[in-house]
């Protein structure tokens with residue numbers, strides 16, 4: 001049964017739909033009316049092009065509509081042309097698209113052969129060897145450097161030779177647990193150069209999370225650094241790897257990049273230094289040609305259950321999606337310097353730090369630090385110093401900087417042409433601040449909606465073509481057919497002024513092909529909830545002008561500072577504690593992080609609720625998932641709200657916390673629990 005859309009939790013976002021719906025979850029029989037107010041959102045027309053700026057790739061709305069129509073009516077012609085234009089092929093394809101959501105047999109460019117690294121590096125190194133590929137900004141502002149395309153090619157080749165010497169072959173997975181340094185990009189490109197598959201684990205994940213991902217992907221080689229540096233602090237990266245690998249007997253080699261040079265323990269036979277291995281090999285290694293549908297990478301992401309999914313992307317389709325969206329959504333031109341202030345540990349880093357910009361031969365920023373170190377001007381210093389042309393970041397960082405104050409922006413930001421937002425809804429006041437203070441009213445703000453699974457942007461404005469409304473991800477990218485589906489009947493709600501769950505009809509090139517080793521799970525999660533559609537897990541509305549408004553996850557996924565987390569995973573970490581009988585985790589609105597994790601705990605008898613115990617529980621979550629998953633608040637309660645069939649009603653907890661009316665509570669097993677919960681929540685506030 002399809003999950004239930006989250007209730008409207010705040011009036012922070014201008015939802016425009018005027019209808020009242022009653023959603024009913026089939027599993028819990030838990031129904032609730034959703035009333036959405038109509039608020040008129042302001043429309044911003046694309047900013048005027050400055051005379052010294054390049055001619056935009058898509059000039060106006062008419063051209064967008066024309067291209068969009070083409071992409072839907074004749075996807076073979078549209079994506080065939082882009083496939084040839086954006087990528088170099090060893091064996092050109094003759095077929096473009098095949099397969100369906102329903103059968104889970106999606107495949108693109110199936111008879112083509114190519115190499116991802118060749119497309120990202122070699123072809124630019126041959127043409128513009130001295131052009132900057134990587135702009136590295138280290139944690140300390142003075143320690144950065146620029147890596148040219150020819151230097152990148154040499155480094156990547158050496159690293160590919162090292163990997164071969166460690167026994168890595170085509171089709172093997174390699175785990176990458178690295179901070180944001182140029183060597184991380186070198187590593188990924190070296191892996192795909194020899195036809196292997198990278199599996200990046202965000203370096204903020206705990207040892208246990210790393211262990212699970214290494215085991216699930218069956219990686220035999222792990223690449224890491226001695227330590228990491230972030231916000232002036234040192235992070236014991238290798239120590240976490242050592243802990244993780246205690247339970248990964250199949251890992252044969254750990255390659256360690258020396259980032260800080262502080263003393264670390266080494267495991268003889270297993271651990272090798274990056275610089276020592278790199279020094280052994282020549283800086284040429286031929287790229288291995290792979291089939292268009294051979295896997296490019298795995299990226300683990302959270303879903304409704306506790307076990308993370310290894311989302312798998314294939315080579316050509318993903319690359320076409322990455323290159324096409326980078327080109328059109330950020331309007332990237334030769335010589336541009338793109339600044340994505342994300343981390344390669346998440347999909348945003350994969351697509352818009354590594355693959356998108358490099359495929360287009362642009363320079364890409366690799367930023368090791370944080371927006372607040374050494375002070376709140378750091379981003380704008382970077383933009384000024386490197387004349388960054390596109391800036392792309394999650395709203396959580398913009399909220400932080402808005403709060404810190406306008407006086408931190410005292411830099412020349414005139415190189416910027418496009419500002420992007422990603423990962424969570426951007427509230428109109430934050431959008432405005434970004435537009436006015438950073439963009440000086442001269443840059444388009446593109447609010448890009450997409451997911452690990454979609455590989456690249458699916459809903460987004462185009463900077464010179466699509467008028468924007470603050471808070472709306474606007475319109476579909478080429479080839480994307482959004483459908484708002486009634487969560488109860490599974491019927492598509494056609495026309496404007498509708499509200500439901502967000503699905504897509506018809507595959508696009510960069511959609512994930514499977515969940516690693518669990519294809520049935522892939523079908524169950526995405527393809528089966530609504531027959532004939534891909535289900536995103538998000539609720540959405542289409543307003544009176546056809547603009548799309550994302551309303552957030554309808555499943556048990558929370559979004560903290562743009563980090564995607566599963567409540568089930570956090571609950572599992574809490575229940576691990578011997579004193580915990582039951583746990584329910586919900587996402588609650590948070591001014592800074594968008595959502596924050598709030599945990600409700602029932603204790604087993606005989607255990608005492610005190611400060612030290614609560615601290616221990618929070619520590620447990622940090623240890624088992626990572627610091628970013630730690631509950632912001634943890635409340636010990638006598639009982640949890642449940643349906644008659646015993647299912648925890650997280651919606652009730654969320655509403656109680658927000659002080660909102662509960663709606664229909666007739667399915668509650670025991671109404672008296674409500675009063676108790678109100679009391680506990682009030683005491684905590």
Ligand code: WTA
Pocket residue numbers: 301346347348421422423424425426447448449450451452453473536537538550552553559562563564
């Ligand atoms: C959310 C991140 C509102 C959404 C690229 C989605 C957004 C989840 C937006 C995917 C946006 C992403 N507006 N919500 N512009 N972009 N989301 O896989 O809930 O880490 O399902 O990919 O982030 O998170 P993921």
